[in-house]
Amino acid sequence: MKIGVFDSGIGGLTVVKSMLEHELFEEIIYFGDTARVPYGIKDKNTIIRYAIEAVEFFKNFELDLIIVACNTVSAYALDEMRESSPCPVIGVVEAGIQAASNAVNDKDSNILILGTKATVNSKAYEKGLKSLGFNNLEAKATGLFVPLVEEEIYSGIVVESIFNHYFKDVESPDAIILGCTHFPLISESIQNYFGKETILIHSGDAIVEQLEKEFTFTKKYKNPNLKFFASENPDALKAVAKKWLNK
Numbered sequence: 660m661k662i663g664v665f666d667s668g669i670g671g672l673t674v675v676k677s678m679l680e681h682e683l684f685e686e687i688i689y690f691g692d693t694a695r696v697p698y699g700i701k702d703k704n705t706i707i708r709y710a711i712e713a714v715e716f717f718k719n720f721e722l723d724l725i726i727v728a729c730n731t732v733s734a735y736a737l738d739e740m741r742e743s744s745p746c747p748v749i750g751v752v753e754a755g756i757q758a759a760s761n762a763v764n765d766k767d768s769n770i771l772i773l774g775t776k777a778t779v780n781s782k783a784y785e786k787g788l789k790s791l792g793f794n795n796l797e798a799k800a801t802g803l804f805v806p807l808v809e810e811e812i813y814s815g816i817v818v819e820s821i822f823n824h825y826f827k828d829v830e831s832p833d834a835i836i837l838g839c840t841h842f843p844l845i846s847e848s849i850q851n852y853f854g855k856e857t858i859l860i861h862s863g864d865a866i867v868e869q870l871e872k873e874f875t876f877t878k879k880y881k882n883p884n885l886k887f888f889a890s891e892n893p894d895a896l897k898a899v900a901k902k903w904l905n906k
Contacts, residue, residue: 660723660874661686665713668696668809669899670841671728674751675885676904677863682879683870687886688720689900694891697805698731699775699839706777710736714743716888722746726866728840730755730774734781749869751862752778755836756787758865762858763793763834771829772798774838775805784838797832801825801842808841811899814848822852834858 662684664671668691675689690713692698698706710732717725725748727733727740733750740748759770770793772784779800788796803821812818831853837843840862850859870876885904889896 660684661688661720662724662726663688663690663717663720663722664726664728665710665717665732666691666728666840667698667709667731668693668805668841669896670805670808670839670844672900672903673840673843673861674726674728674863674866675900677861677867679883679904681867681871682881682883683867683876684883685880686884688717688722689885689887689896690716691887691889691896693889693896696809697775697802698729699777699800699802699805701731701777703735703777706731707736707739710740711743714740714748718745724749727751728862728866730838730840730862731777731781734778734783749866751840751866752783752787752838754865754869755838755860755862756784756791758868759788759834759836759860760791760793761868762860765833766792767795768793768833769795769797769830771832771835772796772838773801773804773835773842774798775802776800778838784836797829799825799829801839804845805839805841808844813845818845818848819852822848826852832857834860836860837862 727750733752737750779798785796843861846859887897887900
């Protein structure tokens with residue numbers, strides 16, 4: 660299939676990386692709205708407007724599927740995108756909820772949900788997990804993680820200081836949902852902070868798990884055609900993609 664991947668910035672490249680590792684698609688068109696990142700501090704109507712504009716952009720490519728890598732957009736604008744899109748649209752929130760359910764067997768486990776302010780305020784993860792029987796949930800808006808990743812700061816004293824700011828009152832959770840595609844880039848630091856016993860749920864792996872469940876893939880694509888677009892400074896996005904994806 661030929662797919663589009665949409666994110667508010669560069670974080671969605673973590674989803675692309677998971678797809679490349681599983682060799683699922685022949686062609687991937689990536690669009691990062693880098694001129695307006697982050698989305699997590701914006702109001703619902705603005706998020707919906709940006710999401711519909713992304714669908715209009717993707718109409719130029721005759722796609723088979725659009726994957727919304729941005730958790731904030733997945734929480735607020737998926738229905739509107741589906742109404743506007745000529746092809747199916749899948750979001751990472753639904754995939755993340757299902758992945759968490761598959762990874763955590765005990766319904767009484769303590770699950771920590773990390774995301775942008777908008778994603779956390781939507782309560783999308785909490786509603787979905789509660790419908791599956793999970794009740795020990797805590798959601799924390801960790802918006803400072805986004806500029807950290809955009810600046811390619813993944814570890815060190817600045818990261819530790821921000822962790823201490825957000826997590827000083829958090830007891831060690833059984834599982835953490837990385838509810839923003841930027842966050843897997845600091846997953847190693849998060850894992851080290853909480854300990855190896857804590858399960859991390861990664862958006863990229865979650866969406867691949869959902870795709871392999873919903874679609875039949877009869878062929879592997881070792882060298883898919885990749886195209887990267889950005890609303891601002893596309894060369895910077897391509898440089899990060901080359902570094903992260905080795906493409």
